[in-house]
Amino acid sequence: MGCTSSISSFPFSNFLRCKGGPRRCLDTDSNNHPEQPVFSDKSVRNQVNLWQRQWDANRIYNEYKKRKIREWSSAGYHVGTARDRAGEGTLLGKEDENIAVEPDALERLAKEPVTLKLDRSGRAIKQGEKVDGSMPWSYKTYRGLHSAQAPEGLEDFLGRYSKMDKSVESILGPRALDEFKTNMAVFHGKDEYRVIRTLTWPGGGATGGGPTSIMLIGVLDISTRSSRLASRAVYEVQPSALLVELCKERIGKQLVMPREHKEAVKNYARGFATTNPHRLHGEQHHLDTIHGDSEALNRWTKGEPYAEAVKEFTSQPAGSLPKLLCLGDVRSSTMERIEKEQGNETTVKDLTHSSRAKQLARGILSMATSGHKVILAIMDTDRLGPVSTWLERAGAVLLAAADASDIENNRESLSADSRMGLEERPEAGSPQEARLRASKIAAQARHALQLDGRGPLGFFLNDEALEFLSRRQQRLLRMTRLKDLVHHTTPRKHWETAEELYVVRPGDRIPGPETRLSGQKSLGLRFEYDRLEIPDHYLREAGMEKHSDALWSQLVDRGQALEPTDPMELSWWSSGAIEADIRQDALAAWPDGS
Numbered sequence: 320m321g322c323t324s325s326i327s328s329f330p331f332s333n334f335l336r337c338k339g340g341p342r343r344c345l346d347t348d349s350n351n352h353p354e355q356p357v358f359s360d361k362s363v364r365n366q367v368n369l370w371q372r373q374w375d376a377n378r379i380y381n382e383y384k385k386r387k388i389r390e391w392s393s394a395g396y397h398v399g400t401a402r403d404r405a406g407e408g409t410l411l412g413k414e415d416e417n418i419a420v421e422p423d424a425l426e427r428l429a430k431e432p433v434t435l436k437l438d439r440s441g442r443a444i445k446q447g448e449k450v451d452g453s454m455p456w457s458y459k460t461y462r463g464l465h466s467a468q469a470p471e472g473l474e475d476f477l478g479r480y481s482k483m484d485k486s487v488e489s490i491l492g493p494r495a496l497d498e499f500k501t502n503m504a505v506f507h508g509k510d511e512y513r514v515i516r517t518l519t520w521p522g523g524g525a526t527g528g529g530p531t532s533i534m535l536i537g538v539l540d541i542s543t544r545s546s547r548l549a550s551r552a553v554y555e556v557q558p559s560a561l562l563v564e565l566c567k568e569r570i571g572k573q574l575v576m577p578r579e580h581k582e583a584v585k586n587y588a589r590g591f592a593t594t595n596p597h598r599l600h601g602e603q604h605h606l607d608t609i610h611g612d613s614e615a616l617n618r619w620t621k622g623e624p625y626a627e628a629v630k631e632f633t634s635q636p637a638g639s640l641p642k643l644l645c646l647g648d649v650r651s652s653t654m655e656r657i658e659k660e661q662g663n664e665t666t667v668k669d670l671t672h673s674s675r676a677k678q679l680a681r682g683i684l685s686m687a688t689s690g691h692k693v694i695l696a697i698m699d700t701d702r703l704g705p706v707s708t709w710l711e712r713a714g715a716v717l718l719a720a721a722d723a724s725d726i727e728n729n730r731e732s733l734s735a736d737s738r739m740g741l742e743e744r745p746e747a748g749s750p751q752e753a754r755l756r757a758s759k760i761a762a763q764a765r766h767a768l769q770l771d772g773r774g775p776l777g778f779f780l781n782d783e784a785l786e787f788l789s790r791r792q793q794r795l796l797r798m799t800r801l802k803d804l805v806h807h808t809t810p811r812k813h814w815e816t817a818e819e820l821y822v823v824r825p826g827d828r829i830p831g832p833e834t835r836l837s838g839q840k841s842l843g844l845r846f847e848y849d850r851l852e853i854p855d856h857y858l859r860e861a862g863m864e865k866h867s868d869a870l871w872s873q874l875v876d877r878g879q880a881l882e883p884t885d886p887m888e889l890s891w892w893s894s895g896a897i898e899a900d901i902r903q904d905a906l907a908a909w910p911d912g913s
Contacts, residue, residue, distance in 0.1 A: 419590030472543030513723035522761035532740025537703035571862035647682035676705030682777035714760035784879035
């Protein structure tokens with residue numbers, strides 16, 4: 320479950336259902352993904368010759384078929400190991416291998432780019448051929464080959480599919496095409512709505528420290544441009560405190576798993592899908608190609624702006640105050656539970672937006688009350704408006720607003736806007752009056768945002784935790800080969816035991832009897848129709864999925880993470896008091912106190 324918008328119903332669910340074909344589920348935490356269709360032999364003859372059966376010595380071919388197979392082989396179409404079963408689409412290669420990548424690529428480090436040998440239709444790419452995914456998308460080779468690489472971001476996805484060849488549109492049909500365009504319309508222009516707002520909060524002056532500058536950056540978390548904006552904002556503003564719209568359950572995936580590994584996983588998976596491991600037919604290939612790209616975007620690109628911002632924040636030199644990172648969003652598991660109980664539409668309701676925005680504002684103000692004067696908060700564009708409203712209720716004053724294009728074209732300066740928030744306002748009056756006014760604003764903030772111990776303020780990491788996570792990420796980069804990162808698997812058998820149905824919530828699956836047998840191998844993160852898997856040992860090292868709680872507990876035990884319920888508790892911890900407490904406990908553990 321992501322903490323912001325996603326391509327969830329995208330794009331042809333109804334069409335696939337009425338056609339009797341498989342429907343890919345794009346929920347980012349689901350492992351049951353129907354997969355990549357490819358043309359049957361009949362489709363190949365009628366539309367375009369993409370591949371042919373294996374040359375089988377036991378079969379008798381007439382001269383015409385022999386000549387056509389030789390022509391297709393010399394043209395670069397993959398004909399070496401294709402197999403076919405009655406009523407199913409053609410399968411290229413073996414079921415447990417990916418012929419779209421070079422065999423020696425599996426022995427190289429996973430951080431190296433995965434280069435695919437097939438285009439998105441399964442056609443072999445000759446040496447020197449250019450595969451650039453030129454638009455409009457067409458399966459006809461005279462229009463140019465189209466890359467099977469996963470889209471890098473929303474911009475790449477829209478570039479691929481916002482315009483398609485008329486022949487492709489005719490295959491999709493009017494109903495599927497209308498549904499596709501409707502879903503695409505949700506994202507058209509959204510990346511242009513990225514806004515930067517700068518506020519000043521005078522409440523910090525109650526202790527004589529002066530006002531606090533708070534900058535809010537709205538991003539789209541599947542956008543490449545948003546990733547660049549988030550990283551640039553941290554570099555220019557140089558905050559001592561950073562808030563991102565993540566939670567403690569997403570630390571491993573976003574802050575430990577390297578971006579290079581995510582790209583390797585999604586490109587390997589897209590290459591595997593071009594070989595049609597599930598033997599699908601005809602137009603299903605075109606439909607599921609779009610589904611597969613949207614799933615890769617939603618599962619592996621999602622949240623990248625936050626990861627890039629934290630990476631830049633970690634690399635910044637230490638200032639007068641220790642760095643403080645706030646993961647300000649509600650738990651992912653909480654949002655998943657709400658969606659299961661009340662439906663996916665709950666994520667777009669105003670009540671949900673307001674509640675999540677209030678939680679983010681609580682994290683921002685708690686860092687401000689603990690003494691941080693330059694705070695940068697990066698969140699989804701849908702959350703920026705409500706968060707700004709909650710901060711204004713808490714006494715903050717909006718000083719400046721800019722569009723992301725103003726920053727990218729150097730018409731506005733992020734650092735100048737941030738410095739503006741540190742200036743004393745003319746209405747502050749004398750130092751005594753300013754301090755009294757700041758005290759009233761601080762009390763107003765505690766009341767408006769309920770900063771009184773009723774609930775966690777967020778999940779906080781100090782600079783030692785950031786260094787720890789960075790070292791773990793670098794270790795994964797240095798030691799993980801591609802074959803260590805992605806494994807081929809056999810789809811699991813789903814058992815349903817009637818006696819246990821009553822203990823299962825809607826949407827949950829019942830574990831089969833074999834899960835109770837001793838010696839069972841721990842399952843990793845499965846995707847692509849349950850045919851590919853990130854192994855459990857990698858998930859454990861990265862602190863992902865079921866290991867996220869263990870990683871968080873480890874950080875808390877080391878005094879590097881905290882879930883405070885009161886700003887005073889946060890101030891006490893960030894000043895180093897908890898580290899001193901841990902040392903005292905360690906000394907007390909020795910019998911002689913030495």
